[in-house]
Amino acid sequence: MDPVTITVMALTAISGLMKGLSNYSAGKNAKKQADRAAVQARQEGGVEAAIRLAELDEAGGELAVRAAANGGGLAGSSADALDELERKxxxxxxxxxxGAETKAENASYEGRVAKKEGTIGLISSLVETGGSLAGQYGKAGEASKQSASRQKLGS
Structure with a gap:
């Protein structure tokens, strides 16, 4: 094989490998980012739940104080209102x-998919590169055979 063909084949192999590694790296990075998003969603959900719980405690305390101030205590409709407030x-x-857990699970799933896509991108780039190299090798071999045949005919 001539040096130009060898150089072209080497560049094709390097290009395909770089493309595949880039796909793989992008998939891994997307997975890391999705994992961070999942952690953040869970943290935000915990904060939101704590805020809702604090609001519930405050509203329940306020209702109990009003009921006591009116002299009724926590009986009858005041107790029912407090129970309803607690349920809500x-x-x-x-x-x-x-909601936070759902958001976190969705982010984790998207991360797993991105990582798989990166792996598939790497594999398909390697297969594509192999096919291209095989085609170039075949062309070079055919060109060599034709050149040899022409030389035999010419002599």
Whole structure:
């Protein structure tokens, strides 16, 4: 094989390898970023739940003080109102946690997909490079055979 063909084949191999490694690296980086987003979503959900719980405690305390100030204590409708307030408040706390966990799981899933796509990109680049090299090698071999045949015919 002539030096030009060898150089072209080497450059093709290097280019394909670089493309594949770039795909793989991008997938790994996207996974890391998604993992960080998942952690942040869980932290934000915890803060949101804590805020909702604090609001619930404050509202419950305020309702209890009003009931006591009116002389009724926590009986009858005051107790029912406090129970209803607690149910709604705990629902809001659980909703904040569930929403954050859902967001975190979605981010984790997207990260896993990105990493798989990077791996597939690497593999497909290597296969593509191998096919290209095989084609170039075949062309070079065919050109060599044709040149040899021409030389035989010419002599």
């Amino acid at each position: 408040g705990m629902f809001n706390v659980r909703s904040a946690i569930w």
